Amino acid sequence: MDKDSALPIISATEHPQQIRIARIEALGQDPVIRHLPAPTANTEEVLVRIRASALNFADLLKAQGRYQEAADPPYTPGLEGAGEVVRAPAGTGLVAGNRVAVYAPATFSDMVAVPPDTCLPIPDSMSFEQAAGFQIAYGTSHLALRLRAALQPGETLVVLGAAGGVGLTAVEIGHAMGARVIGVARGPERLEVVRAAGAQAVIDSAECDDLxxxxxxxGGVDVVYDAVGDSAGEAAFRALRPGGRFLVIGFAGGKPPVLPLNHALVKNIAIHGLYWGGYAKLDPQALRGSLQELFVMFDAGRISPVNGQVLPFEQIQQAFQLLRSRKSVGKIVLTM
Structure with missing residues (x-):
């Protein structure tokens, strides 16, 4: 254990001189934890003590130099977290002690200074660990299924990569919206988790030769939620009924699917890309409204995040390896 892991726990009202910060110091390398000066918020920023931060597949891609939004080392990874407000500007509606979810870069740090519109109060019933991994995964699926695909009760939704951090939320939200959900994932244990999240049918991708x-x-498919891409995405696309919708979510399989656009034309199939982070500029009100609706659904017990792997901050390298192995179920969250 290095010296950084021995730092004392700080409260939401304290502002230490130094904190632990994860750093990617070269592309292709896993992060290391450094002991660096704490941030100081300017008059327009909120200072947040991070209690938990979630790992996303985008963090892996960015560390490898393969993400659409490049980062030059050294930089701090992390895209979302949760914690307590230490200090906030007047007029933001936030005060010290507020429990908030944070969507901003560099959340793998004990403390961050971020714009007020990246902070959203979380329900009292939601833990920091749940909130840390909630925004991107649930936000992606909710915007994709409700806004882009306009999923209707009684329609059939297939989720590729259904046991992953994002895929499980699509299963759960699709079920809550009244759809018949088919989950595709690898291995019987992961499929049991998918079924428990609301899938009425499951397919083991390791055993299926013809998806x-x-x-x-x-019975065919009305909506494909594709977080995998590659050949699985193409196979699911070909199973769409006329008038179907294909949601491009991610490429965990290594590359985008090759979609036969002549089929899209003849069968009136719509192809929608969904990059949740892009909505911060494209339509920030839609993004914020979606999260607020999701928090209400959570508080009412309509959705319940699957407990993924929760590790201490000091095990950030193990967390990256766990995600890289694609053996995790649900989100990987680091506690600070």
């Missing part, structure tokens, strides 16, 4: 045929045998 298109398997989906057609289950």
């Amino acid at each position: 298109k045929a398997a989906l057609r045998d289950l």
Whole structure:
């Protein structure tokens, strides 16, 4: 254990001189924890003591230099977290001690200074660990299924990568919206988690040689939620019924699917890309409204985040390796 892991726990009202900060010091390398000066918020920023931060597949891609939004080392990874307000500007509606979710870069740090519009109060019933991994995963699925795909009760939704941090939320939200959900994931143990999240049918991708045929045998598909890409995405696309919608979410399989656009034309299929982070500029009100609706759904017990892997901050390298192995179920969260 290095010297940084021995730092004392600080409260929401304290402002230490130094804190622990994870750093990617070269592309292709995992992060290391450094002991660096604490941030000082300017008059327009909120200072937040981070209690938990979630790892996303985008963090892996960015560290490898393969993400659409490049980062030059050294930089601090992390895209979302949760904690307590230490200090906030007047007029923001935030005060010291407020429990908030934070969507901003560099959340793998004991403390961050961020714009007020990146902070959103969380329900009292939600833990910091739940809130840390809630925004991107649930926000992506909610915006994709409700806004882009306009998923209707009784329609059939197939989720590729259904046991992943984002895929499980699509299963859960799709079920809550009244859809018939088919979850595709690897291995019986992960499929049990998918079924528990609300999937009425599951397909083991490790045992399925013809995904298109398997989906057609289950009656066909109205909406594809594709977080995998590659050949699985193409196979699911070919199983879409006329008027279907294909949601491009991510490429955990390594590359985008090759979609036959002539099928999209003949079958009136709509293809929607969904980059949740882009909505911060494209339509910030839609993004914020979606999260607020999700927090209400959580507080009412309509959605319940699956407990993923929760590790201490000092194990950030193990967390990156766990995500890289694609053996995790749900979100990987580090506690500070």
